[in-house]
Amino acid sequence: MSNLTVHPGNPEPQLGPFDVIVIGAGSVGAPLAWQLAEAGLRTLVIDRFASVGQGSNKTAIGGIRATHSEPAKIRICLKSIEIFSTWHERYGDDMRWVQGGYAFVAYREREEQLLKDLLSVQKQHGLDIDWYDGEALREIIPVLNPEGLIGGTFSPGDGSASSLLSALAFERQAKARGAVFHYNETVIDILKHGDVVQGVRTDKASHHAGVVVNAAGPWAREVAALAGVEVPVQPDSHEAGITEPMAPFLQPMVVDIRPVAGSANYYFYQHHTGQIIFCITPYPPIVGLDRRETSVFLPQVAQRMIGIMPRLKNLKVRRTWRGLYPMTPDGAPIVGEVQGLRGYINAVGMCGQGYMLGPGLAVYLRQLITGKVDQETREILDQLSLYREFGGAEALR
Numbered sequence: 001m002s003n004l005t006v007h008p009g010n011p012e013p014q015l016g017p018f019d020v021i022v023i024g025a026g027s028v029g030a031p032l033a034w035q036l037a038e039a040g041l042r043t044l045v046i047d048r049f050a051s052v053g054q055g056s057n058k059t060a061i062g063g064i065r066a067t068h069s070e071p072a073k074i075r076i077c078l079k080s081i082e083i084f085s086t087w088h089e090r091y092g093d094d095m096r097w098v099q100g101g102y103a104f105v106a107y108r109e110r111e112e113q114l115l116k117d118l119l120s121v122q123k124q125h126g127l128d129i130d131w132y133d134g135e136a137l138r139e140i141i142p143v144l145n146p147e148g149l150i151g152g153t154f155s156p157g158d159g160s161a162s163s164l165l166s167a168l169a170f171e172r173q174a175k176a177r178g179a180v181f182h183y184n185e186t187v188i189d190i191l192k193h194g195d196v197v198q199g200v201r202t203d204k205a206s207h208h209a210g211v212v213v214n215a216a217g218p219w220a221r222e223v224a225a226l227a228g229v230e231v232p233v234q235p236d237s238h239e240a241g242i243t244e245p246m247a248p249f250l251q252p253m254v255v256d257i258r259p260v261a262g263s264a265n266y267y268f269y270q271h272h273t274g275q276i277i278f279c280i281t282p283y284p285p286i287v288g289l290d291r292r293e294t295s296v297f298l299p300q301v302a303q304r305m306i307g308i309m310p311r312l313k314n315l316k317v318r319r320t321w322r323g324l325y326p327m328t329p330d331g332a333p334i335v336g337e338v339q340g341l342r343g344y345i346n347a348v349g350m351c352g353q354g355y356m357l358g359p360g361l362a363v364y365l366r367q368l369i370t371g372k373v374d375q376e377t378r379e380i381l382d383q384l385s386l387y388r389e390f391g392g393a394e395a396l397r
């Protein structure tokens with residue numbers, strides 16, 4: 001059971017105008033502010049950039065899937081999909097949610113086996129997913145190269161949305177419920193009294209609250225260190241690109257997890273405005289904060305994409321960009337309280353899935369912070385604990 005409980009509107013002890021401070025207005029911090037403000041907590045979000053979502057969030061290509069191998073991530077993302085898919089109806093903001101599904105393709109027996117092996121855990125946790133042999137998969141994606149195609153999984157409930165429009169929508173709804181956002185302000189210290197967190201010091205002021213959430217993305221390790229906490233989060237860089245538009249021909253996100261020299265996997269989909277958006281996972285990883293584009297990316301990813309979808313070969317690329325994954329050793333986030341420091345919470349290490357995890361995670365973090373942790377949340381927090389064994393590696397990173 002959490003020892004954090006904050007009573008909305010009546011924090012104990014009274015430290016100032018805020019109950020909770022969230023460091024980072026990104027994929028995690030923005031929806032968290034919405035959830036906390038909705039719970040009646042006086043929430044301050046601080047970000048060093050000039051507006052919402054300007055860290056890793058805006059570099060995400062918008063993929064949202066519950067197709068994972070780890071139960072905690074499946075459950076969090078099912079919650080996220082519930083939020084994304086009903087947002088427009090509930091709040092009126094258009095996040096450009098499109099439920100096009102996800103297809104993980106197999107051109108080798110190794111990937112066929114891996115994808116088939118995951119089906120039971122995925123279905124057990126409520127994911128709508130099935131295996132399709134090559135011919136059946138080509139009914140869903142007719143433009144897939146049939147040569148060597150064994151088949152793949154398809155999960156129709158997954159989809160995509162705009163990471164910037166989402167961040168703006170979360171911020172808008174958080175503000176409407178009283179949350180305050182400070183931009184162009186950098187947290188430089190986490191204030192403590194003994195083993196209790198008291199707030200943060202920034203380059204502009206000190207702010208007090210009984211709960212401080214580290215949602216600092218690729219910079220989470222440095223922010224945790226301000227509280228004397230060590231988290232194994234290391235940024236690595238990934239490039240993405242967008243083409244000129246084409247008439248609609250592709251609904252799902254296509255993911256090829258076959259490792260080849262230079263890259264571990266890649267994924268792409270057709271945006272509702274016609275462009276193909278794509279991204280690759282370099283292997284070995286390019287560790288660090290470098291966000292300059294490279295000359296390696298386009299030839300590497302183009303060859304792979306054309307290999308499974310020859311129709312893309314004459315398409316012109318309009319723009320590329322590079323962003324950061326906040327990576328953990330096993331590919332799963334690190335979420336929850338830490339031993340020996342009351343009031344500090346990690347919401348870090350989102351790897352390549354922080355955009356899709358953010359809204360669902362916010363619902364579970366709200367439970368933790370308000371002290372209303374149910375069985376499902378407890379199980380999720382246990383799986384994402386800082387104190388777990390980091391030995392394994394997630395199959396669908």
Ligand SMILES: Cc1cc2nc3c(=O)[nH]c(=O)nc-3n(C[C@H](O)[C@H](O)[C@H](O)COP(=O)(O)OP(=O)(O)OC[C@H]3O[C@@H](n4cnc5c(N)ncnc54)[C@H](O)[C@@H]3O)c2cc1C
Nearest residue numbers: 024026027028048055056057061063187217323354355356
């Ligand atoms: C090319 C690419 C494609 C991707 N595609 C997808 C995708 O399709 N789907 C998906 O789910 N994910 C995707 N991702 C991953 C996703 O972008 C990240 O996992 C996610 O944005 C991380 O969210 P976050 O909130 O942890 O970090 P961020 O969004 O980076 O937010 C952290 C914030 O903390 C702030 N901050 C840090 N330190 C301080 C400080 N000391 N003081 C004040 N503020 C501070 C930063 O300014 C930043 O705004 C992609 C990433 C890349 C690079």
